[in-house]
Amino acid sequence: xxxxxxxxxxxxxxxxxxxxxxxxxxxxxxxxxxxxxxxxxxxxxxxxxxxxxxxxxxxxxxxxxxxxxxxxxxxxxxxxxxxxxxxxxxxxxxxxxxxxxxxxxx
Numbered sequence: 001x002x003x004x005x006x007x008x009x010x011x012x013x014x015x016x017x018x019x020x021x022x023x024x025x026x027x028x029x030x031x032x033x034x035x036x037x038x039x040x041x042x043x044x045x046x047x048x049x050x051x052x053x054x055x056x057x058x059x060x061x062x063x064x065x066x067x068x069x070x071x072x073x074x075x076x077x078x079x080x081x082x083x084x085x086x087x088x089x090x091x092x093x094x095x096x097x098x099x100x101x102x103x104x105x106x
Contacts, residue, residue: 001084003076009084009091010072016094018065022058034058 001009025032035058042055057063075083 001079006076006079006084006087009087010076012092012094012098013075013087013090014065014068014072014094016090016097017068018061019094019097021064022061 020026021031022035035055038051038055038058042049042052045051057067075087
């Protein structure tokens with residue numbers, strides 16, 4: 001797989017994972033529960049904390065995408081079969097999510 005193709009797959013995978021963490025409920029509502037947990041904990045804590053920063057992060061798909069991109073760099077520059085499989089799976093899901101937003105089928 002070429003560098004350029006791996007880069008495009010990584011971009012689509014990061015897009016899907018960011019949407020998944022910030023906007024989707026996930027299987028068994030796991031991502032919704034995680035967001036609610038950090039949101040409730042950040043409301044209890046006064047002053048600056050890591051919990052508050054995570055709660056803010058999980059409310060912004062652009063912020064999550066930046067952090068996921070740091071991980072994605074390893075998949076692009078250090079290719080491996082498991083990494084390529086991961087990229088292909090989430091890139092396909094990213095394309096589907098992207099097309100779903102324009103199809104207005106919901």
